[in-house]
Amino acid sequence: MLITNIIKIDTMSYHHLEKHYLDKLDIVRKSQITNFVNQLDKKRSIVAGLLLRKMLYCNFNLNPSELEFAIYRNGKPILVNNPCVFFNISHSNEFVACSVSSKPIGIDIEKIEDSNIDSIATVLHENEKQCIASKNNYKEKRDLFFKIWTLKEAFSKKIGLGLSYPLNEYYFSFFDNGKIIVHSEWENSCNFRSYGLHNSYVFSVSSSIVEQNKIVEYSLNDLIQLINCKGLQF
Structure with a gap:
């Protein structure tokens, strides 16, 4: 399995995301967001965290409240309690991209x-x-x-x-x-x-199963609606 979602993030303010969704993220990501100076970097990181959790739930049935993340060597993020589930995140300007997979994955x-x-x-x-x-x-x-x-x-x-x-x-x-x-x-x-x-x-x-990659693009509003509709417990 290899799924990639791409989100355009220009439809919602950072302050709205900070108020309603920052506390739903894990301590590792919240610490990273705190260290960012640029508000756009903060916004992209919040969206990336929400998107990853939605994708892990929808594709691997992993409850967001039970996810445990850590930073491995050279800054590579890993899912501690599910080592056979792989993910990678990248962003540029107004887009955030996230891939989840059953095999190691790299995206940019x-x-x-x-x-x-x-x-x-x-x-x-x-x-x-x-x-x-x-x-x-x-x-x-x-x-x-x-x-x-x-x-x-x-x-x-x-x-x-x-x-x-x-x-x-x-x-x-x-x-x-x-x-x-x-x-x-x-x-x-x-x-x-x-x-x-x-x-x-x-x-x-980059992946050994890149030919299986299914790419879906949607808006930030779509992501929030999906999260709320599924009633995910962060």
Whole structure:
């Protein structure tokens, strides 16, 4: 099983979420939210916590009030009392994405923004830099950079190394049939998918069962209605 939900969070204020839903989250996430300075970061974290709990309940029948989370090595979050259930969360600007799965999973979503691609691509592997440089125009170079970036984030999160695995020590190859392969000493039967979202975001997933991924997108109001409708006991 591999399910991904993507939520657009611009339909409800942070203050409303803080008032009605912050106390429903676990102590680990509440501590993280307290440390955030930016209100948008706080809002995204509350939504991510609510979304994860809804997904674990709907797909694994796990009661939100019984969930126990912890931070594993390199910042990887785990479900302590259900180690065979895996999840991963990512967010960018107005979107929050969450995947739950029966297998280890890594995801990343990024807003595609105009940047000095030649400069920021220096952190990548030489093969990837050459691939980007071979593109015909700026848009193609920019879009490929963000695709590679999200794939690297998803892969490093899936294998549990995070940014401790230098970006220039492994690389991705892309094929005409859509297949994506990672060349890495840590490669462990990972498969990959990369998706465009609303013409200005890119979203990538790393999992051994990525072909099973079911993606559902909805609004924050939809999420709150689902939570209230199901009467989840947080």
